Amino acid sequence: DIQMTQSPSSLSASVGDRVTITCRASQSITRYLNWYQQKPGKAPKLLIYAASNLQSGVPSRFSGGGSGTDFTLTISSLQPEDFATYYCQQSYSAPGFTFGPGTKVDIK
Amino acid sequence: EVQLVESGGGLVQPGGSLRLSCAASGFTFSSYSMNWVRQAPGKGLEWLTYISSGSRTIYYADSVKGRFTVSRDNAKNSLYLQMNSLRAEDTAVYYCARTYYDSSGYSPGAFDIWGQGTMVTVSS
Numbered sequence: 093d094i095q096m097t098q099s100p101s102s103l104s105a106s107v108g109d110r111v112t113i114t115c116r117a118s119q120s121i122t123r124y125l126n127w128y129q130q131k132p133g134k135a136p137k138l139l140i141y142a143a144s145n146l147q148s149g150v151p152s153r154f155s156g157g158g159s160g161t162d163f164t165l166t167i168s169s170l171q172p173e174d175f176a177t178y179y180c181q182q183s184y185s186a187p188g189f190t191f192g193p194g195t196k197v198d199i200k
Numbered sequence: 201e202v203q204l205v206e207s208g209g210g211l212v213q214p215g216g217s218l219r220l221s222c223a224a225s226g227f228t229f230s231s232y233s234m235n236w237v238r239q240a241p242g243k244g245l246e247w248l249t250y251i252s253s254g255s256r257t258i259y260y261a262d263s264v265k266g267r268f269t270v271s272r273d274n275a276k277n278s279l280y281l282q283m284n285s286l287r288a289e290d291t292a293v294y295y296c297a298r299t300y301y302d303s304s305g306y307s308p309g310a311f312d313i314w315g316q317g318t319m320v321t322v323s324s
Contacts, residue, residue: 141308194244
């Protein structure tokens with residue numbers, strides 16, 4: 093099974109900061125990597141699919157990159173509504189569309 | 201409006217059974233593969249099972265294989281999760297989620313529409 097890790101597990105940042113979250117797969121998943129945002133008590137929301145494709149309606153301050161085993165999610169200028177937990181997910185290997193453990197972004 | 205609504209959660213004793221439902225609306229349910237994902241209190245997301253649009257292909261996570269069964273009724277626009285032999289560690293919010301397809305019909309395997317979740321508590 094493919095294992096996913098994320099770093100950092102949490103971070104504190106200020107409005108306007110540039111934030112980068114890293115996701116690593118235990119083996120190559122080419123570009124089958126997706127990113128989700130989840131706020132407390134809410135369902136996850138798809139932000140990025142296939143490593144770098146912005147889901148419709150998602151602000152352009154979100155961007156994704158990477159391929160193979162190493163991926164990033166970048167928020168270019170953090171906004172108040174971006175404080176949430178972010179999860180990566182691999183969709184390369186079925187069964188087992190594994191999620192990463194999450195990165196919580198909170199206010200400094 | 202594209203929507204998924206889960207139901208059927210509740211309190212069940214260890215070893216018991218529960219059947220979750222997910223009602224879809226606002227899209228052609230029969231054209232989409234579907235998934236169940238859960239989240240234990242204070243924990244991360246765990247993918248559980250995938251079912252193709254016509255039910256021909258089904259996958260399960262090792263943690264639920266042999267205990268949980270996914271099914272769908274395209275005529276009723278509904279997805280189901282039959283959960284047997286429940287354990288305390290199955291306590292979680294259970295979400296149904298739609299597999300995303302782009303305009304060309306390609307799926308990168310992401311989940312673009314999620315329900316609000318239904319809570320399952322396994323406790324004596």
